[in-house]
Amino acid sequence: MWKRRSVLASGAALSIGTGLASVGAGAAEADVDDLPDPDLDPNPDLDEDWASYRGDAGHARFIEDGYEFDGESLEAAWTVDHDGSVAVADDTVYTTTADGVVALDAADGTRLWENADVDAGDPAVAGEMVYLNGGDIVALDREDGSVRWESDLDPGERTSSHTVAYDGVFVVVDGILYALEADDGSVRWQKDTAVVESSDGDEQESEFTPGTAAMNGVVYAETQDGVLAFDPATGETIWQTSHWTGGDAIYATETAVLAELPGEELPFYDAQTGSGLGLVGPYSIGTLGNESVLSAHDYGYDSTSIHGDEYDWELDVTYTYGQAVISGETVYVYFEVDGHNYGDRDYDQKLVALDKRDGREKWTLSKDDAPVGHIRAISGETIYVDHDGELVALREETDTDDQPDESGENDDTDGGNDEGDGSDEQDGSDDEGGSDEGDEQQDGEDDSDAGEDDSDDEDECPCPDDDPAADDGKSVDDGDSGNGTAGDGDAGNETDAGNETDAGNNSDADNVPGFTAGGGLLGGALGLEWLRRKAGVDESTSVNEPSE
Numbered sequence: 001m002w003k004r005r006s007v008l009a010s011g012a013a014l015s016i017g018t019g020l021a022s023v024g025a026g027a028a029e030a031d032v033d034d035l036p037d038p039d040l041d042p043n044p045d046l047d048e049d050w051a052s053y054r055g056d057a058g059h060a061r062f063i064e065d066g067y068e069f070d071g072e073s074l075e076a077a078w079t080v081d082h083d084g085s086v087a088v089a090d091d092t093v094y095t096t097t098a099d100g101v102v103a104l105d106a107a108d109g110t111r112l113w114e115n116a117d118v119d120a121g122d123p124a125v126a127g128e129m130v131y132l133n134g135g136d137i138v139a140l141d142r143e144d145g146s147v148r149w150e151s152d153l154d155p156g157e158r159t160s161s162h163t164v165a166y167d168g169v170f171v172v173v174d175g176i177l178y179a180l181e182a183d184d185g186s187v188r189w190q191k192d193t194a195v196v197e198s199s200d201g202d203e204q205e206s207e208f209t210p211g212t213a214a215m216n217g218v219v220y221a222e223t224q225d226g227v228l229a230f231d232p233a234t235g236e237t238i239w240q241t242s243h244w245t246g247g248d249a250i251y252a253t254e255t256a257v258l259a260e261l262p263g264e265e266l267p268f269y270d271a272q273t274g275s276g277l278g279l280v281g282p283y284s285i286g287t288l289g290n291e292s293v294l295s296a297h298d299y300g301y302d303s304t305s306i307h308g309d310e311y312d313w314e315l316d317v318t319y320t321y322g323q324a325v326i327s328g329e330t331v332y333v334y335f336e337v338d339g340h341n342y343g344d345r346d347y348d349q350k351l352v353a354l355d356k357r358d359g360r361e362k363w364t365l366s367k368d369d370a371p372v373g374h375i376r377a378i379s380g381e382t383i384y385v386d387h388d389g390e391l392v393a394l395r396e397e398t399d400t401d402d403q404p405d406e407s408g409e410n411d412d413t414d415g416g417n418d419e420g421d422g423s424d425e426q427d428g429s430d431d432e433g434g435s436d437e438g439d440e441q442q443d444g445e446d447d448s449d450a451g452e453d454d455s456d457d458e459d460e461c462p463c464p465d466d467d468p469a470a471d472d473g474k475s476v477d478d479g480d481s482g483n484g485t486a487g488d489g490d491a492g493n494e495t496d497a498g499n500e501t502d503a504g505n506n507s508d509a510d511n512v513p514g515f516t517a518g519g520g521l522l523g524g525a526l527g528l529e530w531l532r533r534k535a536g537v538d539e540s541t542s543v544n545e546p547s548e
Helices: 526-532
Strands: 007-013 029-031 074-081 085-090 093-097 103-104 111-115 122-127 130-136 137-141 147-150 163-167 168-174 176-181 189-190 195-199 204-206 208-215 220-223 226-230 237-240 250-251 254-261 267-270 276-280 281-288 292-297 300-305 313-315 326-327 330-337 350-355 361-366 374-379 382-387 390-396
Touching: 029 168, 074 382, 085 122, 085 374, 093 122, 093 390, 103 122, 103 130, 122 163, 137 168, 137 226, 163 208, 168 208, 168 220, 176 208, 195 220, 195 226, 195 237, 220 250, 226 254, 250 281, 254 281, 281 326, 300 330, 326 374
Parallel strands: 208 250
Antiparallel strands: 007 029, 074 390, 085 093, 093 103, 103 111, 122 130, 130 137, 137 147, 163 168, 168 176, 176 189, 195 204, 208 220, 220 226, 226 237, 250 254, 254 267, 267 276, 281 292, 292 300, 300 313, 326 330, 330 350, 350 361, 374 382, 382 390
């Protein structure tokens, strides 16, 4: 069990020494020794980049020490049909298809198991289980996909995106914040409403809005009247802010908490004290690092420093939205313009790598040249993207054992050419009948990605008054969600069941490591087979991003 630090909150108001007076102007005072602690890992037994939809329990799409990719050598290792957000742990990829929940071998995309009896999405891994949400929270066994437990919250509508941390599952259902025990789904504690005290002493009581996050030894949630941090073991309030939010998602790192507020500027707070730090634009949000917040508006794509101005920069683009991942020193984002773009269109249907300090372009990879799309996950040396309804694992090309030696002879011990001599061919363990469309949700993503994804569909972005489509809005889906949370695109609450294991034989026939027959693309995304198929594919795609 997680050993928590005892944290007590007082009712006195905390004056704000930093940030805007209108942001965080009601944070409850707490003893400095008992404030949230960044050393308290939400899931200390997990050493993974993306164990939950949208990354980790903070759902911030942030990997502090992530791998630095070389875009010129990225190619498709494998591909499968999918329509939801993604989690990766212990060399296994968890996602959803039109049929249900699936677990895939991260090396080659082989299906390890499926469960088609559960309608749920937004996978989050912890311990021996993977947790998903839909109507209720469901926990599946990571070994075979069987149901270990299902909650009995009897929601009137779909639940919000959930958070697995501190041996619990935290979720908002019908305006009530629940803390469930991770081992059996029993209710640890619940908050029917929250009372937020403003700076002038007025108290406002309101229900919780969708979305939770965990980091720094606490659980973060929000109401229309403010953001709150809770002790995950007892439900005690650690701090609170007094600021109208009314959003549908919340994101956290070690340094900051970002509250989603559709259609308005978004406040972000100090993760330890609740003090207001600033405001950012509202579109395509949900990417938050320890040093900066990424956001977009109608005429630019921005990075805002959390402290100081070292990470402040802006790209001069118009109506170009994409939900990013901050990994290591780089921002990775798939840009896709909508139908009402004006001005420069530097990045349209391109996977772009930017320096997180100054926005300088490191490399770009176009959809015309490779199967790229909105990012569903980054784990280790793999970028998982949604390419026209298929989950594609992009990796840097590696040398094979089939290269001729200096004498021009093949290195194989049998001296023969590998092409065509592989007898083992996989049986199409891919997701049969998988949908090409990600679940749409409000989550500011995903999700898949208001996407992940997260479903995680993205929040709606109204166009300017002079835009003929001003009322059409725009959504970007990162495939991360689909549980009624706005804008994170992470979702796809479908499951894949059957608990079958598609053994399949490993294939050497094409000399393409990791190719999964029936999955769509050959292991080399830039190979002739992919180009042949690409010629017949309609390049136009709708942007349904957050939502991992």
